[in-house]
Amino acid sequence: MKHLSEEELIEQYYGEGAARFGEHLEACAECAEAYDALQSDLDELKFAPPPARGAVYGERVWQSIAPSLHAFEARRRSWLGIGLWRGLSYASVCALLVAGAFLAGRLSVPKQAATTAGNNPPQAPEHAAQPQRRIVVVVLSDHLDRSERLLVELKHADAGSEEMVSPLRDEARSLLAANRICRQNAAKIDDPALAAALDRLDHLLDELANQPGGLNRETITRLQEEMNADGLLFQVRVLRSRIPEQQAVSAAQSKEGTI
Amino acid sequence: MQCMGRNDHETIKAVLEGDKEAYGALVMRHSHSLFRVAFRITGNEFDAEDVVQEAFLRGYQKLENFESRSKFGTWIYRIAVRCALDRIAGRQMDDSSRVAEEADPEQEQVQLADTAAGPDRLLLSGEIGALQELALRSLTATERAAFVLRHTEDCTSEEIGAALGILPNAAKQAVFRAVRKLRGRLAPLRAMR
Numbered sequence: 001m002k003h004l005s006e007e008e009l010i011e012q013y014y015g016e017g018a019a020r021f022g023e024h025l026e027a028c029a030e031c032a033e034a035y036d037a038l039q040s041d042l043d044e045l046k047f048a049p050p051p052a053r054g055a056v057y058g059e060r061v062w063q064s065i066a067p068s069l070h071a072f073e074a075r076r077r078s079w080l081g082i083g084l085w086r087g088l089s090y091a092s093v094c095a096l097l098v099a100g101a102f103l104a105g106r107l108s109v110p111k112q113a114a115t116t117a118g119n120n121p122p123q124a125p126e127h128a129a130q131p132q133r134r135i136v137v138v139v140l141s142d143h144l145d146r147s148e149r150l151l152v153e154l155k156h157a158d159a160g161s162e163e164m165v166s167p168l169r170d171e172a173r174s175l176l177a178a179n180r181i182c183r184q185n186a187a188k189i190d191d192p193a194l195a196a197a198l199d200r201l202d203h204l205l206d207e208l209a210n211q212p213g214g215l216n217r218e219t220i221t222r223l224q225e226e227m228n229a230d231g232l233l234f235q236v237r238v239l240r241s242r243i244p245e246q247q248a249v250s251a252a253q254s255k256e257g258t259i
Numbered sequence: 260m261q262c263m264g265r266n267d268h269e270t271i272k273a274v275l276e277g278d279k280e281a282y283g284a285l286v287m288r289h290s291h292s293l294f295r296v297a298f299r300i301t302g303n304e305f306d307a308e309d310v311v312q313e314a315f316l317r318g319y320q321k322l323e324n325f326e327s328r329s330k331f332g333t334w335i336y337r338i339a340v341r342c343a344l345d346r347i348a349g350r351q352m353d354d355s356s357r358v359a360e361e362a363d364p365e366q367e368q369v370q371l372a373d374t375a376a377g378p379d380r381l382l383l384s385g386e387i388g389a390l391q392e393l394a395l396r397s398l399t400a401t402e403r404a405a406f407v408l409r410h411t412e413d414c415t416s417e418e419i420g421a422a423l424g425i426l427p428n429a430a431k432q433a434v435f436r437a438v439r440k441l442r443g444r445l446a447p448l449r450a451m452r
Contacts, residue, residue, distance in 0.1 A: 006435075006438075006439065007435045010434065010435055010438050011431075014409055014410075014434075016415065016416065016431075037449075038438075038442075040449075041441075041442050041445065041449065042410070042438070044387075044445070044448065045391060045410060045441065045445075046388075047299060047388070047391070047407075047411060048388055050294060050295045050298035050299065050307070051298070051304050053290070053291055053294055057290055057291065057294070058286055058287030058288070058289075058290035058291065059283075059287060061286050061287075061290045061308075061311055061312055061315060062282075062283040062286040062287060062315075064312055065286070065312055065315055065316050065319075066279070066280075066283065068316060069279055069282065069316075069319050070279070071277045071278070071279040072274065072275050072276070072277055072279070072322075072323070155305060156305065231312075233309070234309070234312050234313075237309075237313070238316065
């Protein structure tokens with residue numbers, strides 16, 4: 001008689017076994033013993049029930065993610081409505097620029113012929129801006145990455161442990177300067193979501209780095225609560241998730257710039 | 260909220276027509292079940308909360324791809340399972356104290372120095388659950404998620420496969436491997452019965 005394998009016994013335990021498995025277990029004492037042992041082991045595996053969430057838990061989750069979401073209709077309208085007009089405006093401006101460039105080229109040809117062959121024309125400012133934009137995206141990516149790690153550490157920090165608190169303070173000091181540069185850049189490129197998150201991050205880093213008298217248990221606990229209430233860690237994660245998209249845009253613009 | 264009386268499909272239609280706030284009703288309706296499965300997979304309250312937020316965010320971003328013949332609850336549940344899986348996979352990579360796959364179970368208490376009370380103490384203090392959690396940590400992310408879905412959520416192999424993005428047979432194999440490893444690591448408990 002061919003005995004049941006352990007895999008077949010597991011299938012049987014979870015109710016996915018073939019009908020013949022049950023019949024075999026009734027007939028074979030050896031397999032029945034093995035099945036009893038398996039059943040006993042798996043019945044013992046009971047996990048702690050999930051901690052209860054209050055009635056307002058769903059509301060709390062919604063409040064934490066709502067600011068990161070954009071309404072669908074607004075997106076569609078902006079694409080079909082504003083986007084169409086904007087597209088037409090861009091097309092008109094481009095047409096004017098091309099016409100202007102053509103005329104300027106026609107008028108400047110005799111002058112250019114008179115210049116010496118060794119004179120290189122100055123580079124277009126947009127071309128110079130492309131690598132700079134890429135650097136900004138890379139710096140921002142690195143900054144958000146480090147900030148996320150700091151926030152995770154803060155979230156799980158044992159407020160009473162000096163070993164934990166001291167590196168947090170040092171890292172916050174190191175991040176503070178980079179955060180200010182990123183904030184300035186966010187203001188320049190008119191990205192309100194990024195600017196708002198970096199503002200909140202700045203406040204937190206400042207408190208971590210420059211708390212008079214050093215970080216104590218109460219301050220750490222308060223900052224943990226503030227961070228959780230603001231959903232700051234989540235916002236940083238959302239911003240990080242946008243980085244690959246920004247890098248792609250930056251790379252595409254860079255490519256266009258070099259053609 | 261106005262959309263509280265609507266069913267999920269009506270609510271999704273409203274969201275896709277621009278009523279962003281309607282998504283709040285879906286979040287409130289499904290947060291608890293997502294937290295439950297996220298907690299069981301991650302084994303950590305904070306990670307579970309993050310997973311729930313991330314799942315709803317991803318769900319919103321993919322809502323236009325949601326097929327109306329599916330159940331939203333099942334769809335968002337699968338997203339949450341994937342998020343939880345990503346979370347424990349990332350954690351395992353970062354976790355320098357993770358037990359090596361082939362480590363001797365008797366040496367776990369040494370390798371997991373930060374959480375480890377010895378098996379005797381755990382048993383004596385009735386903390387069998389802690390020993391089980393240690394055993395669960397020895398599983399890979401996929402094995403752990405598959406086992407939790409099978410053992411505590413009563414999912415079939417097809418459902419586990421769909422949730423984890425693998426074939427049903429691969430899901431079944433992951434459960435087999437998990438059970439085999441857990442039985443091996445929890446063998447000392449068998450002797451105490």
